[in-house]
Amino acid sequence: MPRQDGHQPFTSPTVHRWAWVLVAVFFVGGDFVTTSLGLSVVGVVERNSFLAPLVAEYGVVVILVLKAIVVGTGYAVYRHLPRPHDVGVPLGFATVGVAVTGWNVLVLGSALLA
Template sequence: MRAKLWALAFLFFCVGDVVTTHAGLSIQGVIEAGPLVGPILREYGVAAMVGLKAAIVGLFYGFAVVLPEPHSIGVPLGLTLVGVFVTGWNLVVIYLAVL
């Protein structure tokens, strides 16, 4: 179960968000409005987002390692939920931009 949650966290929090952000930014008029990621993307591009995501996942993995059972399962679960939300939001933005 734990490995599956980490895989889902990677799929949605990392891959889903980066791919949909990149796709959205290729559409005229779509911008990254996030106060942290927006300036990073404007300055360094999508590659910097990959590095940022890797650092965040690494940090949260470190938290999961030191948390006791069953609380540590909340870390990949939380990342998965955030990833599903931001990937879904990006898809909505893309959909509305191409209408």
């Protein structure tokens, strides 16, 4: 709902751009880098039952392929949603990315300190 001054939160193109930057940094980059590093540490394994056999078969590059498919699909959905609801797509990806990257950092840290 618009405020009395007519401004609608989350409709600024800048907000949308930064939301997609966060997707790239955390959902794609952060998860990929921390997962790649983690899998090189003894005792750390991929626990995602869907992803583990794919990583075992094709290597960590499969993560980037799957993320490209997921983010591409999300972007297509984003382009078809009305404002301000469309920004929920990158914000959702970014939230998951921050959580997963944070979890991976904790796993990495505990494995390296063990």
